[in-house]
Amino acid sequence: MTMKFRLSSEFGELSPVRNWQPHSGIDLAMPEGTPLRSLGAGVVDRVFTSGDSIGKGLSVKLDDGSRTIYGHMSEVKAQVGDKVNAGQLIGLSGNTGNSTAPHLHFGLKDAEGNVLDPTPFAEPLANISGDHVAPGLIPTLMSNHDSQGLLSRFFWSTGIREKTGEILTEVALGALDVVADLLAGFTLVGSAIMILLKIGGWRDGGRWAGVLVVANILLRALLNNGGA
Ligand SMILES: [Zn+2]
Structure with a gap:
């Protein structure tokens, strides 16, 4: 109706x-x-x-x-x-x-x-x-x-407090997901840039690329664990 x-x-x-x-x-x-x-x-x-x-x-x-x-x-x-x-x-x-x-x-x-x-x-x-x-x-x-x-x-x-709590939890979890995704993307793009710099002749580029790749792998592991 x-x-x-x-x-x-x-x-x-x-x-x-x-x-x-x-x-x-x-x-x-x-x-x-x-x-x-x-x-x-x-x-x-x-x-x-x-x-x-x-x-x-x-x-x-x-x-x-x-x-x-x-x-x-x-x-x-x-x-x-x-x-x-x-x-x-x-x-x-x-x-x-x-x-x-x-x-x-x-x-x-x-x-x-x-x-x-x-x-x-x-x-x-x-x-x-x-x-x-x-x-x-x-x-x-x-x-x-x-x-x-x-x-x-x-x-x-x-009551509104209960309902507000639910909504805020949803919003907070959503924001965390976005931040984690951004970080994952950053480490991935960062490692690619470092590899290019290494090719370009920057000595430390390879080392930083390695660090970022490891960070990306760790982040992904965390995301998969946390992302229910
Ligand atoms: Zn109103």
Whole structure:
């Protein structure tokens, strides 16, 4: 089933747009001015302005202390201290803050402020956004008045620290591979140059060529051992 709004950036994604910091939430591409509604019941505890990197937006503190964060709006339709129900209009989507195209950024934090993976909510969030909300979708969410139903679904989702660790390990291993490949290439090319210099009459060329050939053989042995 296709989503009502496309997931344009996944949780944890690395991109130069965010200075290679793992994406702290999910992005849903949607036209500017799309009505946005709160996923859970709670109190607006923070409003962001266009000067913030998240742009205009807000944070809704749910009853258990966890927070849902909405960003890059064109207009915020609530104030700090407002009580909101699940499905209540909280703003219009936009392209404010550090954003390259109109989209909704959605983030989730637990009561301690740890970032959680909000991916399981991508579809419900898409479903309750926009002019035409299919009948039945909001009432289902509104039945979770204590927000516990909302958060309990997160207990099986991966925390950002775990996911970030995996991504950084992948990046580091990839970088090591590249460095090792470069070194291997350097020793190979270097030994060829030294052999040419030796032919050209440089006395030490042959000796250095030998050193580089041995270094290349050792590197290859290391690469084959390490490269699982
Ligand atoms: Zn985002």
